[in-house]
Amino acid sequence: MCLLLGLLLAGPAAAQPDPLPFAALPGWAEEEHAAALPAFLATCRALTARDPAVPLGGAGPLALRPADLAAACAEAATIPPEDARAFLERRFRPQAVGTGLLTGYYEPVIAGRLAPKPGFAAPLRGLPPWPADEPMPDRAAIEAGALDGLARHLAYVDPVEAFFLQIQGSGRVLLPDGGLLRLLYAGKNGHPYRAIGRVLIERGEIPREAMSMQAIRAWLAAAPADAARALLHANPSYVFFRRDDALRPDQGPPGTLGAPLTPGRSLAVDPAFIPLGVPVWIQARDPLDGAPLRRLVQAQDTGGAIRGAARGDLFWGWGDAAAARAGPMREAVEMILLLPRPEP
Incomplete structure (x- = not known):
């Protein structure tokens, strides 16, 4: 990488006035160009x-x-x-x-149900009707029932899996009969996204250099239920989904x-x-x-x-x-x- 460091500008809107030659791109000759x-x-x-x-x-x-x-x-x-x-x-x-x-x-692949069951209690919600000039509830309020009767429940999954599926923005829900639901991003509640990994770093729970999605999952699995729920609620942003039955599995x-x-x-x-x-x-x-x-x-x-x-x-x-x-x-x-x- 160091070959290009002197050629690159790090300013937010910076760009070189003159284009680079392809020969200045390390690895370009070895790329599988047809695969791109x-x-x-x-x-x-x-x-x-x-x-x-x-x-x-x-x-x-x-x-x-x-x-x-x-x-x-x-x-x-x-x-x-x-x-x-x-x-x-x-x-x-x-x-x-x-x-x-x-x-x-x-794109997460997670187990789910079409009706709530033990271990599958968190609904994945569709986008509810909501006045454009009114703020929507935050994550904690939504999970406490603020949108009950307004947002369609598309599937039910584990609460932690629901949270990470929202972070990724889309996912595949496997049903017990072998069926597959493809859920895509439909909108969000308008509250700012707050990274719970950063919250754990600030608390000293996980060192910055060890932070990853896997480390967050391990912390949530080991924490008491109330503490895990409180951490998830530290991110007020909430994502809604829609079904897409036309996408192929590949x-x-x-x-x-x-x-x-x-x-x-x-x-x-x-x-x-x-x-x-x-x-x-x-x-x-x-x-x-x-x-x-x-x-x-x-x-x-x-x-x-x-x-x-x-x-x-x-x-x-x-x-x-x-x-x-x-x-x-x-x-x-x-x-x-x-x-x-x-x-x-």
């Missing part, structure tokens, strides 16, 4: 549903519209896999945006852009700085073995905790293996956007 194309094509399909002139995000020279990617999208659908690298280098130019923080997220949930997320290739970004739809070259470390993580990903999603020019959240997929990588991931990252070259 399906996620880009998913971006292109999502862009067809958008007004070509409406901005996708970004600021100043990083701002993009769907029309800016139209030519690259048209060509991407026709190229053979062996020409993927040449296509990317012909159609895009690298633009450094800075060094920042890369975390991970995933598809990830749709991100903010509208494209199904691709494991290891979809990135949540702050659209104030990075436009949705743009390819992004990331340089970080694997959260499990520390090996270099250098790959081309797609800016396809956003998140309430994703703020800043070089702040990203990498989607790892679904299930236990994805959770094992997403949970502890908190790595320094260098981000380089691949901006479309102007048409002749």
Whole structure:
């Protein structure tokens, strides 16, 4: 990574006035460029549903519209896999945006029921009707019954699993008969998100260097029920869901852009700085073995905790293996956007 440190600017809206050469991207020659194309094509399909002139995000020279990617999208659908690298280098130019923080997220797969049962008492709620000019109840009030009769109960799960599913924003609920519910983000109560991991660090319960989703789960499992509930209520933000029966099991949930997320290739970004739809070259470390993580990903999603020019959240997929990588991931990252070259 150090090869690029002198080329990158860390300011919140900083960008190099001159593009980088692809040769300056460590690992670019070793990338499986063809493996990155399906996620880009998913971006292109999502862009067809958008007004070509409406901005996708970004600021100043990083701002993009769907029309800016139209030519690259048209060509991407026709190229053979062996020409993927040449296509990317012909159609895009690298633009450094800075060094920042890369975390991970995933789609939980949890057991659930359609009616409350012992061990499955927490409802996953649909979005209730609510006046736009009135504040909604916070998490503690909702779980105490403030929305009873207003918010549809889509499924019932373990309370801790419900909390983490809300943090991830989507999930898969396995039913005892083998059925599968795909639940997607439908909205939230408008209260600010507060990370309970930070609460535990401030209390001295878990050292900062040991903090992870797995460490939080272990603390909750060992704590008395009242203490565990109080910690969950320290985050007043609450997420509502909707069912989607059209998604295939091999598809990830749709991100903010509208494209199904691709494991290891979809990135949540702050659209104030990075436009949705743009390819992004990331340089970080694997959260499990520390090996270099250098790959081309797609800016396809956003998140309430994703703020800043070089702040990203990498989607790892679904299930236990994805959770094992997403949970502890908190790595320094260098981000380089691949901006479309102007048409002749």
